[in-house]
Amino acid sequence: xxxxxxxxxxxxxxxxxxxxxxxxxxxxxxxxxxxxxxxxxxxxxxxxxxxxxxxxxxxxxxxxxxxxxxxxxxxxxxxxxxxxxxxxxxxxxxxxxxxxxxxxxxxxxxxxxxxxxxxxxxxxxxxxxxxxxxxxxxxxxxxxxxxxxxxxxxxxxxxxxxxxxxxxxxxxxxxxxxxxxxxxxxxxxxxxxxxxxxxxxxxxxxxxx
Numbered sequence: 001x002x003x004x005x006x007x008x009x010x011x012x013x014x015x016x017x018x019x020x021x022x023x024x025x026x027x028x029x030x031x032x033x034x035x036x037x038x039x040x041x042x043x044x045x046x047x048x049x050x051x052x053x054x055x056x057x058x059x060x061x062x063x064x065x066x067x068x069x070x071x072x073x074x075x076x077x078x079x080x081x082x083x084x085x086x087x088x089x090x091x092x093x094x095x096x097x098x099x100x101x102x103x104x105x106x107x108x109x110x111x112x113x114x115x116x117x118x119x120x121x122x123x124x125x126x127x128x129x130x131x132x133x134x135x136x137x138x139x140x141x142x143x144x145x146x147x148x149x150x151x152x153x154x155x156x157x158x159x160x161x162x163x164x165x166x167x168x169x170x171x172x173x174x175x176x177x178x179x180x181x182x183x184x185x186x187x188x189x190x191x192x193x194x195x196x197x198x199x200x201x202x203x204x205x206x207x208x209x
Contacts, residue, residue: 021050026068085199108196
């Protein structure tokens with residue numbers, strides 16, 4: 001009986017620690033602009049004096065805590081920032097129309113804040129076409145890359161471009177046309193990532209009005 005009681009207490013303590021870590025990671029994302037869940041987890045563990053813990057929350061637990069934090073502490077400002085980023089996303093998608101843009105990430109799922117980056121998936125079989133397009137338009141950009149996890153669990157390095165539109169940071173990730181049919185896994189849910197076309201994003205803005 002004593003063993004079961006000890007296991008129950010330990011389990012409750014572990015759950016409380018996971019919840020505290022998730023809440024602190026969510027606060028760091030919302031207040032400090034940390035974009036990467038793993039970084040937020042590690043910093044939260046340091047803040048709570050538990051740097052060696054293996055009892056880190058899952059990404060979906062942090063996402064839930066972030067949504068709760070924004071409802072409690074950012075109700076006056078977060079919806080405004082989200083709407084602005086979605087409107088800029090629409091303008092960016094019109095601008096990159098020839099590359100069949102799709103909106104993904106926090107601006108789509110509704111958890112974006114003033115620090116968030118607009119992320120678009122573009123599609124072209126020749127990456128250089130996008131480079132030439134940006135150069136022709138006189139748009140400054142920085143080349144980058146991002147590792148994504150595909151439906152078959154393979155990690156793939158996707159080329160990208162970072163730029164600024166209307167003071168908002170924008171990340172363009174460039175897939176070939178076959179990539180249109182296979183969305184990477186969402187880092188929060190591990191399910192195929194949601195991708196919205198311009199029309200769907202415009203409908204999303206109208207629904208939220």
